[in-house]
Amino acid sequence: MRNFSFVNPVRIEFGRGKEKEIGKYMSEFEAKKAVVLYGSERVRHSGLLGVATDDLKAHGIEFVEVGGVKSNPVLSKVNEVIKIAKDFGADSILAVGGGSVLDSAKAIAAGACYDGDVWDFFTGKEPNKALKIFDIITLAATGSEMNTGGVVTNEQTKQKYAIQAQCLFPKVSVINPELQATVTPEYLVYSASDIIAHSIEGYFTASYHPELIRMQIEANIKMVIKTTEILLANPDDYDARAEFAWAATMALNGFTYLGVEGYSYPNHMIEHAMSAVTDCPHGAGLSVVIPAWMKWYKDKNKTAFERFAREIFGLKTADEGIEALKAWFDKVNTPTTLKQLNIDDKILTEIIEVANHHSKDWGMSDIYTNDAIAEIFSYAR
Amino acid sequence: MRNFSFVNPVRIEFGRGKEKEIGKYMSEFEAKKAVVLYGSERVRHSGLLGVATDDLKAHGIEFVEVGGVKSNPVLSKVNEVIKIAKDFGADSILAVGGGSVLDSAKAIAAGACYDGDVWDFFTGKEPNKALKIFDIITLAATGSEMNTGGVVTNEQTKQKYAIQAQCLFPKVSVINPELQATVTPEYLVYSASDIIAHSIEGYFTASYHPELIRMQIEANIKMVIKTTEILLANPDDYDARAEFAWAATMALNGFTYLGVEGYSYPNHMIEHAMSAVTDCPHGAGLSVVIPAWMKWYKDKNKTAFERFAREIFGLKTADEGIEALKAWFDKVNTPTTLKQLNIDDKILTEIIEVANHHSKDWGMSDIYTNDAIAEIFSYAR
Numbered sequence: 001m002r003n004f005s006f007v008n009p010v011r012i013e014f015g016r017g018k019e020k021e022i023g024k025y026m027s028e029f030e031a032k033k034a035v036v037l038y039g040s041e042r043v044r045h046s047g048l049l050g051v052a053t054d055d056l057k058a059h060g061i062e063f064v065e066v067g068g069v070k071s072n073p074v075l076s077k078v079n080e081v082i083k084i085a086k087d088f089g090a091d092s093i094l095a096v097g098g099g100s101v102l103d104s105a106k107a108i109a110a111g112a113c114y115d116g117d118v119w120d121f122f123t124g125k126e127p128n129k130a131l132k133i134f135d136i137i138t139l140a141a142t143g144s145e146m147n148t149g150g151v152v153t154n155e156q157t158k159q160k161y162a163i164q165a166q167c168l169f170p171k172v173s174v175i176n177p178e179l180q181a182t183v184t185p186e187y188l189v190y191s192a193s194d195i196i197a198h199s200i201e202g203y204f205t206a207s208y209h210p211e212l213i214r215m216q217i218e219a220n221i222k223m224v225i226k227t228t229e230i231l232l233a234n235p236d237d238y239d240a241r242a243e244f245a246w247a248a249t250m251a252l253n254g255f256t257y258l259g260v261e262g263y264s265y266p267n268h269m270i271e272h273a274m275s276a277v278t279d280c281p282h283g284a285g286l287s288v289v290i291p292a293w294m295k296w297y298k299d300k301n302k303t304a305f306e307r308f309a310r311e312i313f314g315l316k317t318a319d320e321g322i323e324a325l326k327a328w329f330d331k332v333n334t335p336t337t338l339k340q341l342n343i344d345d346k347i348l349t350e351i352i353e354v355a356n357h358h359s360k361d362w363g364m365s366d367i368y369t370n371d372a373i374a375e376i377f378s379y380a381r
Numbered sequence: 382m383r384n385f386s387f388v389n390p391v392r393i394e395f396g397r398g399k400e401k402e403i404g405k406y407m408s409e410f411e412a413k414k415a416v417v418l419y420g421s422e423r424v425r426h427s428g429l430l431g432v433a434t435d436d437l438k439a440h441g442i443e444f445v446e447v448g449g450v451k452s453n454p455v456l457s458k459v460n461e462v463i464k465i466a467k468d469f470g471a472d473s474i475l476a477v478g479g480g481s482v483l484d485s486a487k488a489i490a491a492g493a494c495y496d497g498d499v500w501d502f503f504t505g506k507e508p509n510k511a512l513k514i515f516d517i518i519t520l521a522a523t524g525s526e527m528n529t530g531g532v533v534t535n536e537q538t539k540q541k542y543a544i545q546a547q548c549l550f551p552k553v554s555v556i557n558p559e560l561q562a563t564v565t566p567e568y569l570v571y572s573a574s575d576i577i578a579h580s581i582e583g584y585f586t587a588s589y590h591p592e593l594i595r596m597q598i599e600a601n602i603k604m605v606i607k608t609t610e611i612l613l614a615n616p617d618d619y620d621a622r623a624e625f626a627w628a629a630t631m632a633l634n635g636f637t638y639l640g641v642e643g644y645s646y647p648n649h650m651i652e653h654a655m656s657a658v659t660d661c662p663h664g665a666g667l668s669v670v671i672p673a674w675m676k677w678y679k680d681k682n683k684t685a686f687e688r689f690a691r692e693i694f695g696l697k698t699a700d701e702g703i704e705a706l707k708a709w710f711d712k713v714n715t716p717t718t719l720k721q722l723n724i725d726d727k728i729l730t731e732i733i734e735v736a737n738h739h740s741k742d743w744g745m746s747d748i749y750t751n752d753a754i755a756e757i758f759s760y761a762r
Contacts, residue, residue, distance in 0.1 A: 001558075001623035003396025008389070014640070015384025177382075212604045212624045212631075219596035226592075242382035242640065243593045250593075255636075259395065259623065 001210045001259025008254050010146045011172045014246070018174045019048065019136045022094065023055030025172040026134050031092035033062045035085045035131075037105050039069040039097040043138065048179060052096055052136060064088050072275050072282065073100040075107075075119060075154045082111035082118060085131065092132035099142025102135045103150030106168045109133050119154060122161040123361075130167040136174040139183055140245035141191035141283065143198060143252025145173035153276050158354045160272035161361070175249065177241040185232055189334040190283025191248065192228040196221055196325075197267050197286045198251040204297065204304050207262030217256050218311045223247045225312070228332055267293050269362050270373060273355035280341050287334040288341060291326035292379035296372070298322065338380050348377060382591045382640025389635050391527045392553045395627070399555045400429065400517045403475065404436030406553040407515050412473035414443045416466045416512075418486050420450040420478040424519065429560060433477055433517060445469050453656050453663065454481040456488075456500060456535045463492035463499060466512065473513035480523025483516045484531030487549045490514050500535060503542040504742075511548040517555040520564055521626035522572035522664065524579060524633025526554035534657050539735050541653035542742070556630065558622040566613055570715040571664025572629065573609040577602055577706075578648050578667045579632040585678065585685050588643030598637050599692045604628045606693070609713055648674050650743050651754060654736035661722050668715040669722060672707035673760035677753070679703065719761050729758060 013025060026034065036053060043049045049065070056063050066081050085093065085108055093112075095105035110127035111118030121127050137145045144150060148168045153160040183191070199217045203209065224247050230240040250256065257263070270293065271285040278285075298305045298318045309321025329336045338348060352373050359368040394406060407415065417434060424430045430446070437444050447462050466474065466489055474493075476486035491508035492499030502508050518526045525531060529549045534541040564572070580598045584590065605628050611621040631637065638644070651674065652666040659666075679686045679699045690702025710717050719729060733754050740749040 001395065001620065001627060003399065005392070005394055007392035011386065011388035013386055014382070018384065210620070210624055210627070211607075212600060212628055215600035215604065216597055219593060219600055223593045223596065239382065239591070243591055246382060246591070246640070247593055259627070 002208060002261040004258050006254060006258060008146060008169070010169050010253075012146065012175060012249070013172060014175045016176060016178055018176050019179065020051055020055055022052050022134065022136060022174060023057070023059035023061055025174070026056065026061055026092060026094065026132075027059040029092070029132055029171045031061055031132055031134070033088060033090050034092045034094050035081065035088065035090045035108065036063045036065045036094045036096065037069060037081060037101055037108070038065070038067045038095075039071075039101045041067060043096050046182070048136070048138070049096060052094065056094075063094070064090075069097065069101045069104045071100050072160070072279055073104040073152050075152055078104055078107045078111060078118060078152055081108045085112040090131055092134060095133070095135040096138070098137065098139030099144045102137065102144040102170075103142065103152060105133055105135065106130070106144070106150035107152050107163050110163060110165065110168065121163045121165070122152065122154070122159070127163070127165045128167060130165070133168065133170040134172050135170050136176070136179070138179050139187065139191060140175070140180055140248035141194040143249055145170060145175060146249050146253035151272070158276045159357070159361070160276040175245050177238060177245045180241055180245060181235055185333070187281070187283075188231055189228060189332045190281045190287070192224050192332065193283040193287040193290070193329065193334050195224050195248045195251045197290060199256065200290070200308075201265045201267060202257050202260050202263040203308070204294070204301055205263045205266065206260045208260065209304070210259045213256055213258060213260060214307070220247045220251050220256070221312055225328060232332060264364055265362075266297075266364065266368060269358050269364060269368065270355050270376065273351050273358050274341070274343070277351045277354055278341065278343060278347060284335050284341060287329045288336055288338060288380050289376070291322055291329065291336055292376050294322045294325070295379045296376045336380070338377065352377065383589060383642040385639050387635060387639060389527060389550070391550050391634075393527065393556060393630070394553060395556045397557060397559055399557050400560065401432055401436055403433050403515065403517060403555060404438070404440035404442055406555070407437065407442055407473060407475065407513075408440040410473070410513055410552045412442055412513055412515070414469060414471050415473045415475050416462065416469065416471045416489065417444045417446045417475045417477065418450060418462060418482055418489065419446070419448045419476075420452075420482045422448060424477050427563070429517070429519070430477060433475065437475075444475070445471070450478065450482045450485045452481050453541070453660055454485040454533050456533055459485055459488045459492060459499060459533055462489045466493040471512055473515060476514070476516040477519070479518065479520030480525045483518065483525040483551075484523065484533060486514055486516065487511070487525070487531035488533050488544050491544060491546065491549065502544045502546070503533065503535070503540070508544070508546045509548060511546070514549065514551040515553050516551050517557070517560070519560050520568065520572060521556075521561055521629035522575040524630055526551060526556060527630050527634035532653070539657045540738070540742070541657040556626055558619060558626045561622055561626060562616055566714070568662070568664075569612055570609060570713045571662045571668070573605050573713065574664040574668040574671070574710065574715050576605050576629045576632045578671060580637065581671070581689075582646045582648060583638050583641050583644040584689070585675070585682055586644045586647065587641045589641065590685070591640045594637055594639060594641060595688070601628045601632050601637070602693055606709060613713060645745055646743075647678075647745065647749060650739050650745060650749065651736050651757065654732050654739050655722070655724070658732045658735055659722065659724060659728060665716050665722060668710045669717055669719060669761050670757070672703055672710065672717055673757050675703045675706070676760045677757045717761070719758065733758065
């Protein structure tokens with residue numbers, strides 16, 4: 001294992017009914033004035049928003065509600081809410097929703113404690129101060145509930161970039177699998193694709209990878225595959241929903257990257273260009289990119305690809321493993337071709353151009369040249 | 382998965398040379414006056430103590446050194462150091478050694494902030510204040526470096542009990558696998574036995590156990606078995622040493638007990654009586670207890686025992702799995718019979734008596750009656 005420093009102070013409140021205590025949890029961290037951020041009005045109609053704000057009231061926490069965060073969250077919304085948070089004098093922010101809402105909340109939390117342009121934090125500068133972050137997570141996928149990162153799209157520049165800093169760890173994350181039971185089959189499989197992406201980026205790209213960490217990643221992937229199938233057949237299977245949710249958290253809370261050296265996030269880099277240009281769901285973009293990227297990349301780390309084939313699918317060769325994953329994506333109905341996302345040649349050209357910028361800004365342009373990215377996409381036709 | 386609340390704020394500094402920065406880490410937590418606690422004088426002769434205290438000096442941290450903590454650490458020593466810490470006005474404690482030193486440090490940390498008898502914290506009372514705890518861990522086994530617990534023996538009453546509280550999380554734990562390379566083969570396999578024990582207690586006894594957590598535990602056990610064999614052949618294999626060390630931490634940092642319901646620690650309860658009476662190494666006692674307990678317990682959770690046989694050893698029946706684990710203990714030379722620990726009938730009678738008290742105090746006497754404990758030991762003859 002390579003040297004590492006690690007800390008993850010997020011408190012997880014997991015299980016049925018935990019959202020009812022959000023005011024209590026926030027008051028334990030002395031929250032007094034909160035922005036309550038959400039996406040679609042569904043969280044109001046379902047009653048969840050009311051349950052949360054009732055407990056804020058019960059604990060004397062003042063709040064202002066702001067909705068309208070969309071999937072592939074955008075910088076303009078973040079800036080709008082930063083102003084609201086500053087005007088309100090917020091000391092904390094509660095995200096009620098999926099990864100998009102929480103990622104936006106992280107950017108708002110940093111921006112509300114900063115006089116400059118919050119986009120600075122997406123392009124090199126690191127925030128050292130933020131509002132206290134809390135969340136009730138309604139979609140298991142991004143792992144944002146137990147890490148320091150958030151992804152936002154700058155609509156003007158088409159950059160879909162990340163903010164990351166120790167001060168962006170949520171104080172308390174509520175994960176109640178029951179709240180995730182209404183996720184549509186489409187978004188369930190997009191989530192599965194996102195969790196698998198988080199699992200494999202380091203697994204395949206690392207120059208050094210500890211075996212114990214590989215085994216933990218494999219456990220996670222196998223559980224995602226298994227529980228996705230259970231949940232497609234029976235959305236109300238609580239235990240499957242819970243294990244799926246916890247696998248999502250574990251896939252990107254840092255533990256699966258401990259002691260790993262020399263890894264990168266090419267699938268994310270490429271997909272971020274796709275969703276920045278087309279606004280496709282992140283997980284749908286990933287399930288198109290992943291098998292294509294795997295075909296293109298496999299010879300650079302054959303051992304890992306053969307291990308993947310063996311451990312995840314009981315197969316032998318790198319190609320068999322890649323085909324099995326693609327076949328599984330097809331089986332559960334998440335797209336694996338550009339055509340399924342209505343991406344024609346004209347759009348693809350634009351995506352490749354944006355990916356090129358991403359590749360440079362992410363420091364990956366030595367491998368991910370214009371030609372390389374075009375070649376990867378050629379496997380997704 | 383069952384509802385859970387979870388937080389683990391320990392910062393891990395893992396890898397080569399990390400011990401040289403201990404003063405820096407401690408100063409980040411504003412440590413000013415520290416007790417430096419250790420066990421054998423070997424840590425002085427090896428130069429490790431000097432390396433650590435040099436960095437304390439470099440960061441202006443005053444300290445007092447106290448050695449002489451023994452394996453199966455005792456209350457009298459804890460009380461002695463509590464007085465030293467109080468007289469010195471310590472705000473922190475640095476443990477340099479294995480689990481015994483760190484466990485003692487936790488008890489001292491709580492006792493130094495308390496006017497009463499520290500044993501209160503082992504018999505029902507929970508401390509809410511403690512010195513800041515830091516450690517450089519030289520033996521991978523107990524997992525104490527990333528949890529809230531510590532075990533100490535009251536020599537007078539023969540109670541080997543635990544202290545546990547949120548305030549006992551170490552602030553920073555240094556794990557440099559190189560420092561663990563001088564561990565003797567005996568203590569390496571005792572450590573392996575301890576890690577396996579931490580892994581299986583919940584695995585076999587839980588009334589409900591999430592599958593993802595089972596898979597993570599299985600990964601841990603397989604890695605311990607594999608790396609123990611590598612290290613017995615080549616003690617200087619850094620990567621194996623590192624994965625062994627990290628498996629030890631992961632086995633008892635809380636993650637393998639998330640969402641698990643209705644579990645207990647019978648192997649530890651019984652072994653604590655053995656080491657309280659005979660002062661045998663904890664891991665050696667455990668490798669005697671575990672196969673015996675498994676034979677006695679197997680029918681109460683047949684599915685888990687069959688799964689264990691299959692996943693860990695590629696075998697089928699519960700009995701085959703138990704025999705395979707016992708055979709592995711025999712192969713790596715950790716004891717599996719009472720005779721190997723020189724425990725005769727007279728000593729055994731005393732152990733059973735002490736275990737009986739433990740069983741009552743730990744709330745396990747409904748299952749672990751006098752007769753049951755005697756029967757378990759009958760499998761270890």
